[in-house]
Amino acid sequence: MEALVAILIGTLTGCGVYLALRNRTFPVVLGLTFLSYAVNLFLLVMGRLTIGKPPIIVEGVTEYADPLPQALVLTAIVISFAMTAFVIVLSLKAHLEMGNDHVDGKHKP
Structure with missing residues (x-):
């Protein structure tokens, strides 16, 4: 299972x-x-x-789940959603002003 997750993370990164x-x-x-x-x-x-x-202390339980990674991922999901929305709006504005969707803005269609 670890190899599958490592391959998936590597594929997404690549x-x-x-x-x-x-x-x-x-x-x-x-x-x-x-x-x-x-x-x-x-x-x-x-x-x-x-x-x-x-994830919290309960009497009679000796093993706990770590809530920190789940909180970090939840925060990262919210931040990446906001970043994606901002970049999409920024790219639409650049496309309307320049007339193309190239990143450098120099290429004419």
Whole structure:
């Protein structure tokens, strides 16, 4: 299972970097989204997700789940959603003003 998750994180990271280096705005936004998915999955896996164990102190329980990775991933999801919305609006504004969707803005269609 660990190998499958490692391959998935590596694939998401590779696809994200490849798309982030493209010269159009939509693949760049999609690449940044893939990178944020890879980071979220990495944070969740590093926290050793445990099922059926309470995240808070309860009498009679000796093993607990670590709530910090889950809180970090939840915060990262909210931040990546806001970042994606901002970048999409920024790219739409640039497309309307320049007439193309190239990242450098120099290419004429």
